[in-house]
Amino acid sequence: MNILYPFAKRFIAGEDLPTAMKSIHNLQTSGYLSTVDILGENTLRRDQAEQAQKAYLDLLSQVDKESLPVDFSVKITQMGLDIDRDLCKRNVSEILSAASGHTVRLDMEGSDYTQQTINLCIELHETYRNLGQAVQAYLYRTGGDMERLIEKGISIRLCKGAYKEPDTIAWTSMDDIRTNFLTQAKIILKEGFLPAIATHDEYLLTEILDFVRKENISPRSFYFEMLYGVRRDIHKALLDRGYQVRIYVPYGKSWLPYTLRRLTEKKENLLFVMRHLFRETFGLSKIN
Ligand SMILES: Cc1cc2nc3c(=O)[nH]c(=O)nc-3n(C[C@H](O)[C@H](O)[C@H](O)COP(=O)(O)OP(=O)(O)OC[C@H]3O[C@@H](n4cnc5c(N)ncnc54)[C@H](O)[C@@H]3O)c2cc1C
Numbered sequence: 001m002n003i004l005y006p007f008a009k010r011f012i013a014g015e016d017l018p019t020a021m022k023s024i025h026n027l028q029t030s031g032y033l034s035t036v037d038i039l040g041e042n043t044l045r046r047d048q049a050e051q052a053q054k055a056y057l058d059l060l061s062q063v064d065k066e067s068l069p070v071d072f073s074v075k076i077t078q079m080g081l082d083i084d085r086d087l088c089k090r091n092v093s094e095i096l097s098a099a100s101g102h103t104v105r106l107d108m109e110g111s112d113y114t115q116q117t118i119n120l121c122i123e124l125h126e127t128y129r130n131l132g133q134a135v136q137a138y139l140y141r142t143g144g145d146m147e148r149l150i151e152k153g154i155s156i157r158l159c160k161g162a163y164k165e166p167d168t169i170a171w172t173s174m175d176d177i178r179t180n181f182l183t184q185a186k187i188i189l190k191e192g193f194l195p196a197i198a199t200h201d202e203y204l205l206t207e208i209l210d211f212v213r214k215e216n217i218s219p220r221s222f223y224f225e226m227l228y229g230v231r232r233d234i235h236k237a238l239l240d241r242g243y244q245v246r247i248y249v250p251y252g253k254s255w256l257p258y259t260l261r262r263l264t265e266k267k268e269n270l271l272f273v274m275r276h277l278f279r280e281t282f283g284l285s286k287i288n
Contacts, residue, residue: 007273008259011229012039013251017059020251023228024063024070031239032247035071035105035225036063039252040078046087049080053091055252060098071103073134073248076117089120096128103155103194105132110163111139111170118145125154134198136161137181138170146184156188157196157225162261182207189217196246198225200234219243227262 013023020036027034038056043049056072063070072095079091096104106121108114114136121133132155135142139161149156160177161170171177181199185208188195197208205224212219224238225246239245250258263269 004256004259004263004273007263007269007276008255011227011250011259011262012255013228013249015251015253015255017055017062017251020059020249021062023249023251024068027247027249028068032235032245033069033071033223034247034249035073035103037073037075037107037248037250038078039250039258040254041075041109041257042077042082043080044082046080046083049078049083049087049091052078053095056095057098060095060102064101069102071105071246072099073105073107075107075109076120077109077113081113081116085116085120089124092120092124093128096124096131100128100130103130103132104128105134105155105157105196108134108136108159108161111165114139114141114145118148121154122148122152125152129153132157132194132196134159135184136163136170137184138165138172138177140169140171142180143184143187146187150188150191150193153193155194155196156192157198158184158188159198159225160201162265178204186211189222190215192222194222196223196225198248200226200231202234205234205238230262 013020024034024036036059038052038059040052043052056074074092074095076088076092079088081088106117108117118133121131125131133149134157135145137158137160146156158181160181171180178201181204185197185204189212199205219242223244223246225248226235228247228249235245235247263273
């Protein structure tokens with residue numbers, strides 16, 4: 001699947017730590033915060049889960065050596081949830097313990113894992129107050145999950161959701177997803193602990209900025225979070241207006257599932273990839 005790597009490069013900060021550190025430095029110099037994700041999910045072997053955890057510990061020690069104010073994003077299936085819950089819990093606990101000066105957020109994966117992710121987050125948060133949770137506005141259940149998280153003082157990142165879910169459990173039309181996103185965003189902005197609004201949707205951002213102004217919510221009390229390589233114009237516009245902008249920076253060799261989610265999220269991305277591959281395969285380059 002290396003054929004897709006040229007497209008992956010737009011969305012990831014490289015395949016290894018030294019390359020990713022360059023992007024983290026560049027973002028910091030430009031005034032952005034970052035939350036770093038080491039790519040990988042649905043790990044099926046113990047040694048792979050342990051290696052993935054060690055990669056986070058190596059990243060952390062590098063970040064601490066340089067005193068960088070970086071957050072971390074972790075997937076619990078990467079830490080071994082499908083193999084053994086205790087292994088996963090131990091792996092995440094050790095990251096949280098080593099990262100006590102940083103926020104670590106659990107990404108939210110497909111709906112098979114929603115309940116387990118929320119449960120693990122609440123359980124671990126009892127000991128590790130630096131743990132936060134991502135939630136997905138497209139799921140009907142998210143309002144209820146957010147109530148539990150807010151009650152426990154857990155920092156929430158609200159995003160739309162990136163997996164294919166059936167309409168029995170999730171809104172599938174963009175209008176409905178936006179409506180729920182806005183409802184939940186207003187709740188975390190008013191009641192949440194250091195919430196993060198994770199979207200590049202200009203309609204939602206305009207509504208949220210309007211709400212923040214009307215409600216006199218301080219720009220320092222929440223974060224906008226955006227994906228590396230997506231809508232840099234919006235990152236900059238929000239930063240220039242005095243908001244805190246945190247970029248989600250993924251890196252690592254297991255870039256394929258993440259890249260496929262990004263490529264399929266936007267029709268133009270897919271068309272671009274297909275046109276490019278078609279031209280290469282059939283030698284239709286305009287320059288002969
Ligand atoms: C910081 C952060 C963390 C996230 N964590 C999770 C998580 O834990 N679990 C999860 O399920 N999802 C996560 N997501 C992904 C999220 O659920 C959406 O899939 C993704 O953000 C696109 O949705 P959007 O709100 O930007 O709206 P969209 O309507 O998809 O996009 C709005 C506009 O942004 C631009 N855009 C968005 N995506 C792309 C793209 N791939 N390529 C090019 N342009 C694009 C386009 O201009 C588009 O019109 C995260 C997103 C962010 C920003």
